[in-house]
Amino acid sequence: MSGRELFELALEMLDAGEGSLTISEFLLALSEVNFKTQEGVDDEFLDNLERVDVASLPELAECPICTNKFSENEYPLLVKLPCRVQNGSKKEHIYDMDCIAPWLKLHSTCPMCRFNVKDVALTRKKRLDEETRLAREALGDEDDADEEEEGWDLYG
Template identity: 35%
Template sequence: MASPYEVEHNIKPTTKKPTRRPSMSSFFSQLDNIETQNPHAQPTPVEVAAAERLLRDQLAVLRSTAPNHANQAFLDELMNDVESLIDSPPEKVPGVPQSYLDELERVPKKALKKTDTCPICAEPFLDDEYPLVVVLPCHSTHRFDLECVGPWLRLQGTCPLDRKELNKKKEVPKPEEGEEEEEDDGGLYA
């Protein structure tokens, strides 16, 4: 039955399939409490554990409706990692900053296949009208819905699939002993 507003504005009901992804507004609110602009302020273990619990709860909701055993096993593995951090929370959140998420490479909708799914929620990317799919720098096949991988990356800072740390900067190789460092003059001659 349509509401009076829908009838008045001639809004047709849609048969949009509901998404499996739970709302993470509580998680991001807790994360805002942890992160501060003061570089000398450290979050308390209780605050970090609370954020970890919210992430675990999201994964548990996804696990309860997992479409297959492989997705269920993957979510169990992620939940076990989070559980270990709840029991002994770190003093500093090892996750990546929001700016890191903003700079992740986006996958265009045209590059996605109908069979491509998010490893976390197991929903096909193209089920979304406007999919926001990112590829992690650790491997070109590690593609996720940003909504799914964002909370994990903000707290853990590792790829959910291979656990490579993503917030470490690439180090410039130093010359070995005996090798002379060449001066780079930028192609300019005096």
């Protein structure tokens, strides 16, 4: 049962006991609201996050989530979210992978600036598709390139 379903059930139980007009109106309004669920990122995205060397950071740098100093971790796995790429910020959002991975599995946003990291992936995919299209056009007919690629499955 989702959090929203539990909340609605609790309100319904409260409404049944008290018969409150306010709760009934709130339940009605809640049923009319379409909550957009935001899905997190996949494992591939996490694996491709930029790694950060702890030696490149100030001695007192810490994870914004757990507030532990990066330098005190014996085996730090630090990652940098791509927020700065899109919003032009000079501030880099660096986290312990152990802290940020659970968050990103549920949410696709940076916990500090709320930048949707999936936007970077979409932008990167569009750019790669465009570069591939331009490369095919430069090589000649697009259909010829597709026919050449079709033969490769014989070898792999």
